[in-house]
Structure formats: structure tokens, C-alpha cells
Amino acid sequence: MRPVGSKYLLEEPLGRGATGTVWRARQRETAGSEAAVAGQPGETVAIKVLKEELANDPDVVMRFLRERSVLLRLTHHNIVRTRDLVVEGDLLALVMDLIEGPDLHRYLRENGPFSSVAACLVTAQVADALAASHADGVVHRDLKPANVLLTEDENGMRPMLTDFGIARLADSPGLTRTQEFVGTPAYVAPESAEGRPQTSAVDIYGAGILLYELVSGRPPFSGDSALAVLHQHLAQEPERPAGIPDPLWTVIERCLSKNPDQRPSADNLARALRTVAGGISGSATPQAAAAAMGVGGLLAPDPTPAQVPDTGGGSNAEPTQVLPHSSGAAGAAAAGAAGAAAGAAAAGYDPAAETNVMPHTGGPGGQGVPGDPDAAPTQHMPPVPGNAPDQSQQPEGPHPWENQMRAARDRNEQTQVQPVDPSLDPLRRRPHRRAAPPPPPQQAPYGQQSYGQQQYGQGYGQQQQQRPPMQPPPQPPPQPPPQRREPQRPPQREPRPPREPRQRREPRQRSANPVKIPGLGCLKGCLVMILIIAVICVLAWNLTPLPEWWADGKNFWESSKEVVSNIVDSVQNLG
Numbered sequence: 001m002r003p004v005g006s007k008y009l010l011e012e013p014l015g016r017g018a019t020g021t022v023w024r025a026r027q028r029e030t031a032g033s034e035a036a037v038a039g040q041p042g043e044t045v046a047i048k049v050l051k052e053e054l055a056n057d058p059d060v061v062m063r064f065l066r067e068r069s070v071l072l073r074l075t076h077h078n079i080v081r082t083r084d085l086v087v088e089g090d091l092l093a094l095v096m097d098l099i100e101g102p103d104l105h106r107y108l109r110e111n112g113p114f115s116s117v118a119a120c121l122v123t124a125q126v127a128d129a130l131a132a133s134h135a136d137g138v139v140h141r142d143l144k145p146a147n148v149l150l151t152e153d154e155n156g157m158r159p160m161l162t163d164f165g166i167a168r169l170a171d172s173p174g175l176t177r178t179q180e181f182v183g184t185p186a187y188v189a190p191e192s193a194e195g196r197p198q199t200s201a202v203d204i205y206g207a208g209i210l211l212y213e214l215v216s217g218r219p220p221f222s223g224d225s226a227l228a229v230l231h232q233h234l235a236q237e238p239e240r241p242a243g244i245p246d247p248l249w250t251v252i253e254r255c256l257s258k259n260p261d262q263r264p265s266a267d268n269l270a271r272a273l274r275t276v277a278g279g280i281s282g283s284a285t286p287q288a289a290a291a292a293m294g295v296g297g298l299l300a301p302d303p304t305p306a307q308v309p310d311t312g313g314g315s316n317a318e319p320t321q322v323l324p325h326s327s328g329a330a331g332a333a334a335a336g337a338a339g340a341a342a343g344a345a346a347a348g349y350d351p352a353a354e355t356n357v358m359p360h361t362g363g364p365g366g367q368g369v370p371g372d373p374d375a376a377p378t379q380h381m382p383p384v385p386g387n388a389p390d391q392s393q394q395p396e397g398p399h400p401w402e403n404q405m406r407a408a409r410d411r412n413e414q415t416q417v418q419p420v421d422p423s424l425d426p427l428r429r430r431p432h433r434r435a436a437p438p439p440p441p442q443q444a445p446y447g448q449q450s451y452g453q454q455q456y457g458q459g460y461g462q463q464q465q466q467r468p469p470m471q472p473p474p475q476p477p478p479q480p481p482p483q484r485r486e487p488q489r490p491p492q493r494e495p496r497p498p499r500e501p502r503q504r505r506e507p508r509q510r511s512a513n514p515v516k517i518p519g520l521g522c523l524k525g526c527l528v529m530i531l532i533i534a535v536i537c538v539l540a541w542n543l544t545p546l547p548e549w550w551a552d553g554k555n556f557w558e559s560s561k562e563v564v565s566n567i568v569d570s571v572q573n574l575g
């Protein structure tokens with residue numbers, strides 16, 4: 001069993017995705033006040049340990065720390081709760097509630113498609129989770145059956161949406177340096193595939209695909225390669241599976257609109273699906289059936305969808321929305337690319353596979369490059385020539401956070417999760433970023449307002465999971481006796497006021513001439529100048545008639561000695 005921080009022990013792997021491995025783990029001791037759920041010793045939890053390449057990416061680390069309060073406060077009846085975020089040396093991990101049931105992908109594989117009514121009711125709960133997160137400004141961006149876990153409660157099967165924040169953590173400039181984006185081809189919205197501005201409507205598209213898959217057993221678009229699938233998202237209408245009631249098909253079609261503005265809000269989707277479920281069930285009343293037939297009127301879009309900045313999708317003011325994204329290829333490029341690149345990405349492509357790291361729709365003839373052996377279905381594709389982001393915007397030199405991480409690693413820190421002061425966010429000043437990151441989420445709401453109180457005081461109130469109020473954060477808990485740590489840390493000092501960030505200094509230029517001019521304070525220069533003067537004097541003495549005029553033909557050394565002894569005599573006489 002491997003410890004994670006001082007608080008958790010990894011027991012056995014539950015599964016592996018493109019962004020990390022999920023472990024069943026046990027709480028070793030109660031977590032400190034920095035965790036959303038302190039937990040009890042012996043309690044079982046699920047821990048997602050992020051892949052090394054993510055954990056080593058300073059941008060991911062920065063976002064991990066900065067967004068911890070967003071992730072920790074995202075609580076809903078249908079969202080797997082994130083209990084804690086752990087940073088320890090090279091390791092980044094999310095501690096979650098352990099859900100014992102299967103995920104929807106596995107459930108579908110083992111049990112086949114759902115009835116139309118069941119599919120509506122399951123997707124309605126997923127839409128509830130999306131409505132809550134969108135209201136908080138969080139866009140999931142990787143909605144798919146594998147990210148919906150099923151648990152049983154007194155009301156039957158309850159879907160729980162997980163992996164919130166993973167896409168946003170993984171979608172790092174460090175990764176997008178290679179002009180890739182994170183997503184799963186079968187569930188990627190057209191605007192994401194094309195690199196157009198993204199909003200919470202991408203999640204509605206994902207919900208539409210999920211709903212389609214629940215009733216038909218397969219996603220609407222599939223193909224031999226990732227690009228072939230992306231092409232269909234962009235250009236092809238979904239085929240209507242046999243036996244789907246009209247109102248349900250209306251909902252699916254609206255969710256799968258190519259135009260994000262025509263997709264319903266998550267709230268409206270949930271309401272519409274419940275109306276459809278009520279109207280198509282065997283025991284439906286005529287009124288319920290009529291209401292279901294009029295479902296189109298319930299599918300109003302979100303007038304203020306949560307934005308995904310840096311995709312061109314919104315302002316940078318919202319801390320919860322920063323999802324940097326590299327620019328992508330035009331739809332036409334994708335369409336043209338699909339066929340040509342089909343062979344490149346064909347091998348091993350599974351439309352329902354785990355999150356893929358995908359290019360922004362590669363250009364014609366794109367060749368696959370070796371993928372990550374840890375995540376076999378992950379597909380890396382080359383960038384489109386001419387669509388590569390401006391190289392001048394690439395970061396140069398070490399990332400400011402590298403120093404902080406290195407310092408943390410050198411101290412061999414255990415479970416240090418620190419809130420980040422917005423004024424200290426070094427990325428705000430990074431020249432390569434187009435958009436300054438927004439201020440980090442406020443610490444104040446901890447313990448003051450539960451998520452449900454903030455967003456759904458009345459509506460979904462009874463569905464909210466109330467988190468126990470938290471202690472005011474920043475005083476770190478006393479450290480456990482160090483196992484590997486060398487010297488004892490000094491006692492906690494008063495927190496310092498935020499310092500003005502230092503400008504990065506240009507590396508010092510060495511002069512082409514290593515000898516400084518005398519008079520500018522350089523001893524070496526003085527000595528060299530004295531030497532030069534002495535050489536000039538010797539040359540002048542030997543090559544000019546100076547000795548005849550001045551010293552009756554004596555050589556340089558004799559006359560020099562005479563001059564020096566005269567000076568010494570004069571000084572002594574003066575004394």
C-alpha cells in the first residue's frame with residue numbers, strides 16, 4: 001500500500017484513464033481543514049492520481065492549486081464529490097467519494113440499451129448536475145458514459161457525474177503547446193472539434209450523445225479514425241434509431257444541433273426530459289402525453305451560457321471558467337482531413353474510449369505520432385500546417401511555478417495544498433498568455449454558504465448534499481512526524497503581505513572585453529593599465545633619444561632607480 005500525502009493509503013487500482021489512474025484508497029488520518037471532507041481514519045475513498053506528465057506540467061499544477069476551491073465546492077446529488085486535492089512532490093491527486101457501482105459505459109456494455117423512459121430519467125439527472133455546475137461557471141467538457149458512475153439509493157439507480165475539472169486541468173498550455181486538445185472524439189461538440197469558441201453548450205451536446213447512446217446502445221457518430229468521427233460531428237446529421245418516440249427524438253435533435261445557440265440549457269433539458277418520460281410511459285395520462293408532444297417549447301437555450309475563455313468563448317473575469325485552448329483548424333480543414341487522415345488514426349480507435357488528446361482537426365495527410373503507452377486509445381495527431389499557434393506566444397524559459405514546485409519537492413512536502421493569492425498568480429504576468437487568468441475562487445464561502453444555498457435555495461434544494469461547514473482555511477494543520485523529511489521546519493510565521501512580484505531579470509551580459517577601463521573601479525583594469533604604461537615607457541626609453549636628453553645615456557632601470565631614490569629622499573627630508 002502506497003501512501004499519498006500523510007492522509008491516504010492507495011490500496012488497489014480501480015481503473016486507468018488518459019489523465020490518470022483511479023485507486024481505491026483508505027483514509028489514514030483525518031484530513032486538515034484544507035480538505036472539503038475531513039474524513040475518518042479507515043474510511044474508503046477513491047483517489048485519482050494524475051499522470052506524471054500532467055503532474056510535471058507547471059500549468060497543470062498551478063491550475064490544480066488555483067482551482068481547488070472550485071472543485072471542492074462543487075457538490076450536488078448527481079456529482080461525485082471531490083473531497084481533497086493532494087500535492088506531494090511529483091504527485092497530484094484528487095480524493096473523491098468512492099462510488100461502488102459501475103460506470104454507464106460498462107453498464108451499457110453489460111446490459112444493453114435502456115428503455116426510452118429510463119434513458120430520459122437518467123439523462124435528466126445528468127442534466128441536473130450540469131445545470132448546477134454551469135450555474136457555478138464550470139463546464140465539464142468531457143461528458144461521456146464512462147464519466148457517469150451509477151450508484152444505488154432508496155430511489156433506485158442514481159447517476160453521478162465525475163471527472164469534473166479533469167479536462168480543465170489537463171487542458172494546459174503546456175499540453176496545448178503541441179496544439180492538441182483534450183476530449184473524446186465520439187462526444188466532442190462541433191465547435192470544440194473546430195476550435196471555435198466554446199460554452200456550456202458543449203456539455204449539452206455531450207448529454208445529447210449520451211442520451212442517444214443510452215437508447216440505441218451506440219453513439220451516433222463512429223468511424224475508423226478520430227478524424228472521421230470529428231468530420232461527422234461537423235457535417236452529418238444523426239440517424240434516428242428505430243423505436244424512438246417523437247418527443248424524445250425532438251430532444252436529442254435539439255441537443256445535437258450543430259449550432260450551440262440552438263441547444264437547450266441544462267435546466268431546460270432536465271425539465272424537458274422529465275416531461276417526455278412522463279408522456280411516453282405506459283401509464284401516461286393524455287395531458288402528460290400532450291405535454292410531451294409539445295416538448296420543443298421547453299427547450300429554450302441558455303441566454304447566458306457559461307463561457308470557456310481562451311477558446312474565444314468568454315471573458316477572463318470568471319475564475320471558474322479558464323480553459324485555455326489552442327486555436328484549431330477550420331471546419332473545412334477538418335472535413336477535408338477526415339478521409340485523408342483516416343488511416344493515420346485508425347489503429348485501435350474506440351469511439352467510446354477514454355479521453356483522448358486530440359489535435360484540432362488535423363490537416364490532410366496528417367500522420368499519427370506515437371501515442372502514450374499508458375493510455376493506449378489516446379490519440380496524438382499532428383497540427384495543421386498554417387494553423388499552428390503563434391510561436392511568439394510560446395512560453396520561454398522556466399515557468400515561474402517551477403521554482404515553487406522545485407522548492408516544495410526539495411522540502412519533500414507532504415499533503416500541502418495551499419490556496420493561492422490572486423495577486424501572486426505569476427501566470428497573470430506571463431507574456432505568452434493572451435488572456436490573464438481570472439482571480440482565484442474566494443475562500444470566504446467556505447463554511448458560510450453551501451453550494452445549494454448559493455444556487456438552488458428553493459428549486460433543487462432537497463437534492464443538494466450539504467457539506468459540513470469548514471474551518472477557516474489557511475492555518476495548516478500540525479505536520480505529522482516527518483518520515484523522510486530532514487530538518488524540522490521552523491514554526492509557522494505570520495503570513496506575509498503579498499509582495500510585489502519581481503520582474504524577471506535579463507541574464508547578465510558579459511562584456512566582449514574582459515578588461516574594465518581603470519577609473520571604473522576594476523582592480524584588474526588598473527593593473528593592466530599600469531603594465532601598459534610601463535611597457536610604453538620602456539619602449540619610449542629604448543626607441544627614442546629620451547635617455548640622451550634626460551639621463552645622460554643611462555639605461556631605463558638605472559635612471560628609474562635614481563628617480564625613485566630621489567623621490568624617497570625628498571619624502572624623508574620633508575618628514
Ligand SMILES: Nc1ncnc2c1ncn2[C@@H]1O[C@H](COP(=O)(O)OP(=O)(O)OP(=O)(O)O)[C@@H](O)[C@H]1O
Pocket residue numbers: 014015016017018019020021022046080096097098099100102103142146147149162163166353354355356
Ligand atoms: N469516484 C470513483 N469511485 C469509484 N470508481 C471510480 C471513481 N472515479 C472513477 N472510477 C472508476 O475508475 C476508472 C477510471 O476512471 P477514469 O476517470 O480515469 O476513467 P476515464 O473516464 O475512462 O478516464 P479519462 O476521463 O481520463 O479518459 C473507471 O472505470 C471508473 O469507473
